[in-house]
Amino acid sequence: MKAATAILTSALCLGFALPAAANRVFVSNEKGNDVTVLDSETLEVIGTYPVGARPRGITISPDGKELYVCASDDDLVRVFNPETMEEMHTLPSGPDPELFVLHHSGNPLYIANEDDNLVTVVDTQTHKVLAEIPVGVEPEGMGVSPDGKVVINTSETTNMAHFIDSESFEIFANVLVDSRPRFAQFNDAGTKLYVSSEIGGTVSVIDPATQAITRKISFQIPGVLPEAIQPVGVRVTGDGSKVFVALGPANRVAVIDGETDEVQDYLLVGQRVWQMAFTPDEKYLFTTNGNSNDVSVIDVATLKVVKSVPVGQQPWGVVVAPN
Numbered sequence: 001m002k003a004a005t006a007i008l009t010s011a012l013c014l015g016f017a018l019p020a021a022a023n024r025v026f027v028s029n030e031k032g033n034d035v036t037v038l039d040s041e042t043l044e045v046i047g048t049y050p051v052g053a054r055p056r057g058i059t060i061s062p063d064g065k066e067l068y069v070c071a072s073d074d075d076l077v078r079v080f081n082p083e084t085m086e087e088m089h090t091l092p093s094g095p096d097p098e099l100f101v102l103h104h105s106g107n108p109l110y111i112a113n114e115d116d117n118l119v120t121v122v123d124t125q126t127h128k129v130l131a132e133i134p135v136g137v138e139p140e141g142m143g144v145s146p147d148g149k150v151v152i153n154t155s156e157t158t159n160m161a162h163f164i165d166s167e168s169f170e171i172f173a174n175v176l177v178d179s180r181p182r183f184a185q186f187n188d189a190g191t192k193l194y195v196s197s198e199i200g201g202t203v204s205v206i207d208p209a210t211q212a213i214t215r216k217i218s219f220q221i222p223g224v225l226p227e228a229i230q231p232v233g234v235r236v237t238g239d240g241s242k243v244f245v246a247l248g249p250a251n252r253v254a255v256i257d258g259e260t261d262e263v264q265d266y267l268l269v270g271q272r273v274w275q276m277a278f279t280p281d282e283k284y285l286f287t288t289n290g291n292s293n294d295v296s297v298i299d300v301a302t303l304k305v306v307k308s309v310p311v312g313q314q315p316w317g318v319v320v321a322p323n
Contacts, residue, residue: 023279024082024321025286027295028055028069029312035069035085036311038286040279040320043297043307049085052078057099058317062106066124067319070097070111077111077122082321092129094120099183099317101142101151103166110151112139119153121169131169135162143184143193145208154181154195161195161204163211173211177204183275185234187243187258194243196231203231203245205261215261217245224250233275237282237300244285244298246273253287253296255303267305269296277318288315 022041029036033053037046052071059068060082067080070093077091077100093100094113097120101110108130111120119133119142136155143152144166151164154177161184163173178200185194186208193206205215219229230248236258237243243256249272255265270289273296277286285298288311295315297307 023323025277025279025295026058026060026067026082026319026321027286027288027311027315028058028317029314030054030056030290030316031314032312034312035067035080036315037085038295038309038311040284043309045309045311047085048312049080051080051085051087052076056316057097057112058319059100059102060319060321061102061124062104062322064321064323068100068102068109070100070317072096072098077109089127091122091124091127092120093122094118094132099140099142101144103144104146104148110142110144110153112142112153114138114140114156117155119151119164133164133169133171135171136160136174141181141183141195143186145186146188146190150208152184152186152193152195154184156180156182156198159197159200161193161206163208175204175206175211175213177213178202178216182232183234185236187236187240188238189240192236192240192258194234194236194245196234196245198230198232198248201226201229201231203234203243203256217256217261217263219245219247219250219254219263219266221247221250221252221266224252232273233287235276235278235285237278242300244276246276246287248272248274249291251289253285253298265303267298267303269298269305270294270308274315275317277320279320280322286318286320288318290314290316 053073057070136158138156141154178197233246271291
């Protein structure tokens with residue numbers, strides 16, 4: 001131990017760079033009924049673990065100690081130890097949980113129940129249901145504002161983004177967007193909300209303060225039919241300068257200027273790109289490609305796809321451990 005400490009101290013004194021700590025990347029495989037785990041530095045698969053029937057939404061607690069998986073066909077949220085992938089407990093979710101979002105504090109968990117037209121709010125400490133919030137038909141996308149005061153749900157058939165007060169659990173605004181909204185993502189400044197519309201083929205940019213749509217972003221890719229361009233997952237860099245949109249069967253990720261909301265580029269990834277997640281340092285963006293059964297790794301600085309990693313059957317969701 002003393003020798004190791006001495007080597008570490010010497011390295012720091014001499015200014016040597018220590019190896020970057022790797023993060024684990026968790027990918028839910030919808031048809032495989034499992035989660036594949038990758039190393040964020042080597043970009044290699046560590047292992048694949050069973051997690052229940054039809055896993056889709058996946059997220060992790062802010063302290064990195066609990067991994068949450070929507071086991072959609074089990075009508076449960078299953079909670080795992082991310083280190084061992086052993087199941088710790090389950091949370092009630094209502095029927096067919098598809099997507100969810102954690103409050104930034106780690107509690108509660110907001111779950112979209114597609115079959116019941118509800119958002120179920122669950123206390124992650126007591127495992128009790130705090131509220132069931134009626135929303136539009138086929139709720140899916142979930143988001144939380146940076147200050148934690150507003151929860152967003154998107155309803156696929158009603159074509160709305162519902163603004164929910166996180167304390168009262170009451171809807172205080174409904175915003176009509178284009179057909180089949182799938183995902184809701186705030187920028188870190190809380191000044192913009194991006195809502196993707198899969199069938200409408202657009203991303204609505206909403207001012208959270210006024211709940212007004214300030215812009216609709218559309219996409220045109222040479223050689224790709226318009227009906228194949230289906231926006232789903234959305235991710236925004238911490239500084240808000242870049243917005244990434246997964247375009248489904250177009251097999252592209254759109255890169256958008258976060259200031260002007262203009263499309264800058266399209267990155268070719270795997271087939272039917274669905275959801276995405278950054279590493280904590282935003283070095284990489286991982287995308288799940290459901291029809292090619294792989295994950296594409298995008299270098300965020302260079303906007304290049306640097307690797308494709310085979311995973312399980314029909315990868316759907318992805319999350320990266322914070323530590």
